[in-house]
Amino acid sequence: MAPRSGSHPFMYGCGEIPKEVSENIRALRAWIEKQPALPNLTDEHLYMFLHSNYNDLQKTQTTVGTYFAVRSATPEMFIKRSPVDPDIQSVLDMLYLVPLPKTTPEGYRVLMYKLRDTEPSKFNHANIAKTMILFSDICTAEHGICPGYIIIGDPRGFSASHLTKINLGVLRIFMKYMQEAKPVRMKGIHIVHSAKIMEKLVAVARPFMKTELTKILHIHSGSDLTNLYKSVPRDILPEEYGGKEESLEVLHGKVGKPISPAENAGGRRRGGEVDRRNGGVDASGKGPFGERNGAVERASLEKTGTIAINRESAISAYFFPGISPPGNRLFIC
Numbered sequence: 001m002a003p004r005s006g007s008h009p010f011m012y013g014c015g016e017i018p019k020e021v022s023e024n025i026r027a028l029r030a031w032i033e034k035q036p037a038l039p040n041l042t043d044e045h046l047y048m049f050l051h052s053n054y055n056d057l058q059k060t061q062t063t064v065g066t067y068f069a070v071r072s073a074t075p076e077m078f079i080k081r082s083p084v085d086p087d088i089q090s091v092l093d094m095l096y097l098v099p100l101p102k103t104t105p106e107g108y109r110v111l112m113y114k115l116r117d118t119e120p121s122k123f124n125h126a127n128i129a130k131t132m133i134l135f136s137d138i139c140t141a142e143h144g145i146c147p148g149y150i151i152i153g154d155p156r157g158f159s160a161s162h163l164t165k166i167n168l169g170v171l172r173i174f175m176k177y178m179q180e181a182k183p184v185r186m187k188g189i190h191i192v193h194s195a196k197i198m199e200k201l202v203a204v205a206r207p208f209m210k211t212e213l214t215k216i217l218h219i220h221s222g223s224d225l226t227n228l229y230k231s232v233p234r235d236i237l238p239e240e241y242g243g244k245e246e247s248l249e250v251l252h253g254k255v256g257k258p259i260s261p262a263e264n265a266g267g268r269r270r271g272g273e274v275d276r277r278n279g280g281v282d283a284s285g286k287g288p289f290g291e292r293n294g295a296v297e298r299a300s301l302e303k304t305g306t307i308a309i310n311r312e313s314a315i316s317a318y319f320f321p322g323i324s325p326p327g328n329r330l331f332i333c
Contacts, residue, residue: 021047024055024057024060025043027057028046028049028050028060028061028064029043031061032046035065038064038065041064047145049063049064049067051145051183052182052184052185054185063180063181063183066181067181069181070173070176070177070180071181074173076126076130077126077129077133077174087124087130087131088127088131090124090127091127091128092255093116093117093122094117094122095114095115095117095131096112096113096115097131097252097255098111098112098113098251098252099111099112099139099255100112100236100237100238101245101251102236103236104150104233104236106147107146107148108146108148108150108187109146109149110149110150110236111139111150112152112154112248113151114155114156114157116252118159120162120165123165124165125165125170126167129170129174132174133174133177135255136178136182136184140182140184146184146185147185147187148185148186148187150188150189150232151186151189152190152192153189153191154192155193155194155197155198155201158198159197160200163201163204166201166204168204171205171208175209176208179209179212186216187216188218189216189218190228190231191217191219191220193221193223194221195221198219218231225241238251
C-alpha cells in the first residue's frame, strides 16, 4: 500500500506501507465501523495510531478509544483552540513552546518548554495544559509520523507559588491524554537545570505517571548538560544550551506567524464547512486527506475560528489540523 496522491503530511517520508500494516489498517477500520461512538477515520489517521503502537492492533484499539474518550469527557480542553483566543495568547506570552528545527540522528523531533514570564499570578494551569496539547497536536499534524519525540523542560523560574496553582484534575487529564491517547512514540523527557522545587513537582505528578514514562524521564541537575547531549546532539540545541541554533526567544517567535485572509483562504481553510468524521472534508466533498471516506457529519466554523459542536461529543472532539480564521497566528512546527 502506497500513500495516495494528495495525502496528508502524516504520510510524508513513509514510502511504501508494509503489507502487515495495510492489513491492520483494514482490520482497524472494520473494528471502528462497529463502534457507534467513534468517527470514521482516514487511512492516514489509522496508520498514525498503528505506528505509535508499533503496529500492535489491540493496543491501537485501546489508544483510539482513549483518544476520543478523553476528548469527549473533557471538551473544555479541546475547544476554543484558535491561536488568537485570549487564553491561548496568554500562554504564548508566558511560556516558550519551541519545536527545534533539526532532528536527532535517529530522526526524533525535539520540543522544548520553559517559562517566558515567571510571574506566578499569570500562571493558569488549565490554559497551559490546553495550549500544550494544542501545540503537540499541531506539531503532529505538520510533521506527521516520525520515529519519536523528545521533550526538554527547563523549570528555571518555576517556584513554590507556581506549584500551588497546579490543578490535580487538569494534571490527571493531561497526563492520561499524553501517555495513553496521543498517537506518537515518546522517546525521552529531559528536565534540565533542575532544582529542589522540581522534586516536589515530580512528586505531585508521580501518581499519574505510568511505568513507561518513569523509565524515559531524566533529571539533569545544575548547569552540566553533558548527559543531555548524549540523547540530543548539542549542535541542534538553542544557543543558551550550548548549541548552534538561534535562541529560545527567536525560535518561539517562529512558532506562530500572522497570516493574511488570502493566505488563509488559499492554504489552510478549506471551505466554510468541515467534515470531522471524514478527516476534514469541506463542502465540496474533498479535504486534505483526499477523497471522501464514509458518512458525512458537518461542523461549521464559528466567527472566532473555533469549531462548533453539533453532533455527539466523540465526533465534535475530533481534531482537524490547520483551521485558522483570517488574521490569526498560524502555528508552524
